[in-house]
Amino acid sequence: MKAKFILAAGLLLLALPGYAERIKDIANVQGVRSNQLIGYGMVVGLPGTGEKTRYTEQTFTTMLKNFGVNLPDGFRPKIKNVAVVAVHADMPAFIKPGQSLDVTVSSLGEAKSLRGGTLLQTFLKGVDGKVYAIAQGSLVVSGFSAEGLDGSKVIQNTPTVGRIPNGAIVERPVASSFSSGDYLTFNLRRSDFSTAERMADAINDLLGEGMARALDATSVQVSAPRDVSQRVSFLATLENIQVEPAEESAKVIVNSRTGTIVVGQNVQLLPAAVTHGGLTVTIAEALNVSQPNALSQGETVVTSNSTIGVEEDKRRMFMFNPGTTLDELVRAVNLVGAAPSDVLAILEALKMAGALHGELIII
Template sequence: MKVKIILGLLLAVISTSSFAQRIKDIANIQGIRDNQLVGYGLVVGLPGTGERNRYTEQTFSTMLKNFGINLPNGVRPKIKNSAVVALSATMPAFIKTGQTIDVTVSSIGEAKSLRGGTLLQSFLKGIDGKIYAIAQGNLIVSGFSAEGRDGSKVIQNTPTVGRIPSGAIVEREVISPFTHGDYLTFNLLRPDFSSAKRVADAINDLLGGGIAQPLDATSIRVSAPRDPSQRVSYLATIENLQVDLATESAKVIVNSRTGTIVVGEQVRLKPAAITHGGLTVTIKEALQVSQPNPLAQGQTVVTPDSDIDVNEKNKRMFSFKPGTSLDELVRAVNLVGAAPSDVLAILEALKLAGALQGELIII
């Protein structure tokens, strides 16, 4: 089958031809970013799938003390229905006090499952150690586990990780630099000098020369009004501008574990000739038993019998002319019926011979 799939090898072809894209899809604004939060909490209400260890008992005792309940000395609470967990969440840019964010809850102890549990009120802190949100609520857990008395166990998905949609209330805002200074800086998601210049040119064509200045392959600095309302309208106009990005550099990406090859449109071949041949050696081992005559005084002997078959397939040699394109390369490789490992070897050989015009990246 002459398609861009070579004997089970997925040859994904990514066309990098330039086409218009909005600035908001290819760049972000410097300083406007998400912020990660982490926390520590206690999940209760588990149906016997919790844990009993020192830090779980300590967390449980601390919670009781906060409510004025002190356990007698030497008494260890039975808390198989509880588990200590790590909390993680992300605060989007510009989120305000009183709004909610999702929370991911992960067991950090020996709990078998968090299904059916409820997270008690817990703090979520930023990297500066300050509390930015408070989390609480019932967990949604997609995984489950079951264990028999004989030790057999069935686990589907991950029962020790759950989520609480809108489970945390924001208590502190993160100050944004959006309204500060006289400039906004756009950072390209894929750095490229040509693309940075094209973005600056598109902005200057709309707003006037000198408004946008490319600083390097990633950043474009744009003059902006200081008034927040004017800056929002200004940015809304800029981020919807259409820009024709520059084509990517010539690359061939090879995943040696999965056999996937992704070839960029700019990849070309210099004059080269390739022969693809296969030598198959099959060795079959058998045992022959030599049984002596009953009246003879000989011994029974077992001797090996080897059958070696050598089969050399008749393959073709094919050549490439200067500037051979990706499509011609794929068609030629399909014609000789190359296996995935053979394709990898062909590409590596072409690169070593200096016939492959592009960067060969093996991941």
């Protein structure tokens, strides 16, 4: 029954007729992207849920030195309200200095919880090693943990990860190639030669022949004005053009862990026969006790009597004719009464036999 529901869902989702989408929904503009930032910092003010590792002490000592406080040689501070953390954020395209970013703070050491803590000023760097934002503020932690004296522990969600809404201020912009050059390039989110060609044709229908050309299965290059203000309005027009994406190639996608099976619209079968059956073997043990007569010298003996039953499920064999469609495949597999794991075995056997017209992908 589960296999029937999953395969039927695939039929409903993937057998729909073609439909048009906006360019902004199927492609990105080359050079317009977010950038990842990361930093190493310290959270203070924890209610005894911090850590006392050597690198935490070193970080704490270094911070004090930056403020002109020098600890005696050999002195090891006893701190339980401090934790070292990794701070990361995504910096969107075109964000300007002075604007804010949300940041995520994660414990790096043995801290039990970051709840109630405050992140001290932390530099967030890009892949080039330059500082692009500075983060600081009070953490919002959804999880919590509690531990008893007997070692019992209760943990809800993840108490060692928190967020700071608008916790970072951008200090440096990221250079973009959007306003340079004579072209704009769209990159499809799902590479397909047919879709790229259709996009170029749709743009040429609006702007004129030769304005756009498909470079490969992913990129479509469009001639664009050099003036930045004109380029913005030009792009606003382009990204709302309707394009009908090409149909996906024939695929059967199987999640072996969850048993989810999705069959694509164009999947067909060559002539093949499929049978599905099972052999059930049951063994029942019965103990017989032989009790001797009271006047005899015999001993009590326990013997076992094994009963073995064999039951074979009677299943039908199905014949697939040339050009069998998705609908016929779904109906046949459901009639066999196969579970998701059995359906996977059937699909693999059909693929090995060369009868499955489509790509079998197991994730």
